Amino acid sequence: MKNIVVIGAGTMGNGIAHTFAQTGFKVNLVDVQEESLQKAMKTIASNLDRIIAKGNLTEEQKAETLSNITTFTRLEDAAGNADLIVEAATENLDLKLKIFAQMDEIAPENCILATNTSSISITKIASVTKRPDKVIGMHFMNPVPVMKLVEIIKGYSTSKETFDRIYKMSENLGKVPVEVNDYPGFVANRILMPMINEAIETLYNGVAGVEEIDTVMKLGMAHPMGPLQLADFIGLDVCLAILNVMYDGFKNPKYAPCPLLVNMVTANKKGIKSGEGFYDYSESKKAEKVSPMFVK
Template sequence: MKNIAVIGSGTMGNGIAHTFAQFGYPVVLIDINEEALDRGLATIVKNLDRQVSKGTITAEDKANTLQNISKSTLMRTGVAEADLIVEAATENLDLKLKIFTDLDAYAKAGTILASNTSSISITQIAAATNRGEKVIGMHFMNPVPVMKLVEVIRGYATSDETTAAVMEISSALGKSPVEVNDYPGFVANRILMPMINEAIFTLFEGVAGVHEIDTVMKLGMAHPMGPLQLADFIGLDVCLAIMNVLHDGFGNPKYAPCPLLVNMVMAGKKGVKSGEGFYDYANGPKDAKVAAKFRV
């Protein structure tokens, strides 16, 4: 696989494009308009500058990485030469099904279609195409250029050849790919999201405050970030979407999202992306304060 296309230039998409380009792959970054693409590319530049300042890459590496990235607002032409397409659009089933239907029509017959979904069924996504054996999950972790894990998710029809190729290219990116099967939440979010949901229930039921809950998990369980702050960084809307996938997929009430999580998302309090969640980010993520509603 030599040519890569990435669908979506948001947090995950620009990180995936950055990583492939840094390792020498020509990448077409695709989004619906130039403004979104410019924001994505600006984030890549900022993250590359951070790498240069830390000495992990050189200025020449930065220039080569940016030279490997091109932009497109047209999916049909953007994916035409791709050997691997990674979809990193919003975690919405209908949107992903539409994207994969289009990708199946536009991409070359041998092209592998991968989704960066964090919870949606690869089997269901693959059913929107006529190449189920070529559809697979590549669940990168955020921030993509830094985090080593890639969950490689096999759908019901995913072939051994497709799986081997994606495991190989993930390793070529300096990642540690882990093969998992296609069940709701896969491994990472099947374990992580119920923990976050339980932390929200602990707050909702008045057991402790935001700072106290996060401190217990950081100091008692050696977590680098408390579950409520982590939820803010992931996005409370994303957490809710994943909990709904788990709840619907397993039909088990233990996966029901906490009412507080539901209300916060409905109120537009989505965490870092909206400026407020369990913490207030008025002064930026590094100077977050517990939101006034949750001070105890």
């Protein structure tokens, strides 16, 4: 596999494109918004600078990595000779079904179609294609260039050949792949999201404030980051979408999203990507805590 297409240039798409490009693959990065593509290229450049500062990359390697990435706003212009497409667009079932039907039309017959979805059924996504054996989940973690784990999710019809190729590819990227079956939330989010939701519920119930909850989990459980700040990093809209998929998929009230999370997303407080979530990320505030239970 040489030619990679990454669909979606948001939080995850830019990291996935970065990781493939730094390993030497040619990457076509696609987003419907030109602005997201420009922002992604800036983020990749500054993340490469960070790696240079640590002494792990040269200026030449940075230039080569950036030159491996070409940006597109239309999938049909980007996917004609793809060997692997990794979809990392917004976490929305209807959108993903539409994108996969289009990918199936455009991509070469042997191209593997992977999704970075956090929770949506791989089997369902594969069902809109004529190649369900070549559809697979490739769930990277945020920030992609740093985090080692990739959950490799087998849909009901994913072939062993597809699984083996993606497993090997993940190792070639310097990642540690883990085999997982296709059930809502897979492993990572099935365990993580109830914890994040419970942290939000704890805040909602007035048990403790934002910093207090995060401090308990950091100092008490040795988590590198508190659950509320982690939710801000993931994106509160993404957390809400994942919880809804698990709630619908298992028909179990324990996955019901906390009303405070629903309210915050409705008010466009989505965490880092919108500038405010449980913390305020504006330049002047620099990640100062916000008290979302009280109107400022």
